[in-house]
Amino acid sequence: MIKVMLILWYLFVGGLWLLLLAMIFSDAFETPFKKIQKQTVIEGIIPALFITIIFWMIALIPNFIGAVIQWIISLFH
Structure with missing residues (x-):
């Protein structure tokens, strides 16, 4: 039971981590690929x-x- 709880904990924390990373890089994702500025990616x-x-x-x-x-x-x- 403890291992199941740890797996769920890792999935929960990983999901929040991915959500925050997506929020950080959302400006880069909204622009077309050829117009992505390197500075915005580096700042993220x-x-x-x-x-x-x-x-x-x-x-x-x-x-x-x-x-x-x-x-x-x-x-x-």
């Missing part, structure tokens, strides 16, 4: 990188909590 990459790192950390929080709980339990055994 920097916040996309930060958002990716933040969502990566959020997605891995349950793993860190589980590792801490296992470490605390192993101290008492």
Whole structure:
């Protein structure tokens, strides 16, 4: 059951991450492919990188909590 919850958690966080990335690059997607300016894409990459790192950390929080709980339990055994 815990693995199912983790998979759902990863899907939820990944969906939010993709939604935010689509919002960042929405200006580039609305213009025709030949008229996409490199500057708008480069300006979108920097916040996309930060958002990716933040969502990566959020997605891995349950793993860190589980590792801490296992470490605390192993101290008492």
